[in-house]
Amino acid sequence: MTKIFGHYMPSEMLMLWLVEAVLSFTLIAALLAFGATGLLPANQSVYGGAVQAVDVAALITLAFGLAGSALGLYRRETLLYTRQLLVNIGIVALIVLPALAMFAPLFHADLFALLASREALWLPRILVAWLLCLALTRSLFRVALRHGVFARHILVLGDPDDIRGTPAPRLDDAGFFTIAAPASDPAALDPEALRARKIWGIVIAAAARASLPAAALLRCKSAGIRIFDEVDFRERRFRRLDLDRLPPDWLVFAERAFASRLDQAFKRGFDLLLSVTMLILVLPLMLLAALAIRLDSAGPVFYRQERVGLHGKTFMLLKFRSMRTDAEAAGPTWAAAHDPRITRVGGFLRRTRIDELPQLINVLRGEMSLIGPRPERPHFVAKLAAAIPRYHDRSFVKPGITGWAQVNFPYGASIEDARMKLAYDLYYVARRNFFLDLLILFSTVRVILFREGAR
Incomplete structure (x- = not known):
């Protein structure tokens, strides 16, 4: 999870959004600059036309990205279900394309006029380019999931059931987390051995916390292995608080409980x-x-x-x-x-x-x-x-x-x-x-x- 402005966001979803935005922008800008020339004013210079195409491509890419985020294209739940993904993509297209036609005059491009012109094919071209971009990135993303590219191997010190959350998705759902064999022996906290096993982080269950040597955990942390207690890990993973382990005075120490x-x-x-x-x-x-x-x-x-x-x-x-x-x-x-x-x-x-x-x-x-x-x-x-x-x-x-x-x-x-x-x-x-x-x-x-x- 990546912390952005105090809120935990799924790192792999942020990366997917960024990759799709860059690829969509590149394809649409190329299409506008070298294909649908009628989108640009007739007296526009070649250099000016290229700049115009970049501006309009940025507008279209931003519109698709924001609408896709609003309608759940970058939720793990949507990513794993093809039917829901296709429905969401269709609705995004139905919302974005009319909105683009309304706001495009701000970029000196009359998209309504183009619909009746000989360049009217620019609209399906852009839509096809965006759909091809999504098909490519989502296919590669699923392949990466199956091969564990995004999997983060964690070592649980204590009972793994203590950190799963109920009801909640399993920690090893969708290939994002894989729970290594639980360790109860403090001697197992050897940084080199853990790095050889590709352990991304260590989660300490409450029952095991008192028996663990702080020196061993500090060596692991200095070696780049993340250390979490079960409450913090579950908050990051599920983006909700653990009510069973919430101290009575938690509001006193909450970062944003009392706004200025x-x-x-x-x-x-x-x-x-x-x-x-x-x-x-x-x-x-x-x-x-x-x-x-x-x-x-x-x-x-x-x-x-x-x-x-x-x-x-x-x-x-x-x-x-x-x-x-x-x-x-x-x-x-x-x-x-x-x-x-x-x-x-x-x-x-x-x-x-x-x-x-x-x-x-x-x-x-x-x-x-x-x-x-x-x-x-x-x-x-x-x-x-x-x-x-x-x-x-x-x-x-x-x-x-x-x-x-x-x-x-x-x-x-x-x-x-x-x-x-x-x-x-x-x-x-x-x-x-x-x-x-x-x-x-x-x-x-x-x-x-x-x-x-x-x-």
Whole structure:
């Protein structure tokens, strides 16, 4: 894992993104410079035309790279499933190409005019070039995985089951990690022997920590072998906190748990700017949703519900009503799959997340942020806090419309689901910054588009 702006990113995925970006840019720039000459103004000089082609190729490559990242092309889960990969690639193309045609005039290239010209073939040429680039890099990447090129051999001192995480992917999934035979003998910590076995790092389980000689571990570290305790390794590997081994005072030492006033002001400004922009853009959609709710079933258009916010203070959350008015006659209940309480229009609104658009008003009021842990109802907070230690720690940041837990874990409707989502929420509390917020926003596009976790 590579640490970027305080957040752990998969090194092999970053490398794949970079290789594909460089190769795509090279192919598209060559295509524009020597092929689709109609893309450039007629009076453009040869040198100027080449520069223009480089600019447009950079725009196209950046658009494909950002859209691919937002839609999950660089997730390990997508990489391993061919069908999902093909679907994602198709959607990226459908989104990027119209967007390019709209923004290309900024680079003095009228792509709309080209669609009706004799040079109209430039569009499929660029798309084919990008697809060939992806086919080549992904094929080579899978071959490299099968041959263990990216495998990092780790030595576990103690029980390997202590560091796997449950539920979680195995550490040796996808060829990214391979667990060497566990070692309980401190004499096995010989740097030369470990390097001969191509050991990338040593993970120390808690049970074995007290019996290991510090001098032997220091020799290994000075030889370039990475040393992790099980908590740190699992946080890096799974990008969530280990709740079972989290000390009671962890918030005191968390790097980003308490943001500075400047950071708070910047985040608030970002929330205001983006929420106002989004409200303007989605206002027609919200009006249509309100009309559909009114025609579909009796009851109010909006649904107000008490939720727990920053530092445990409650506020009234706004949503489009998606259930019958008597949905909670028997008391608060989590939504279930195919819940009969959900109306016909409400089912569509929940699947597309349109029902959550009124929460932008909560953001404008300052009760919520765009990014943060999902606000829960007081009834469920009391229930979950009694069953899950440190559950209240998630309230040290403002709740959000989307968050790290939402883009990494499906809808939670049980104590165990809430526990897993808390592990992701507390990772966000500990490492939140603008870079991580942008990653969450990008990932939210994938969650909405593929209806992940909607009920």
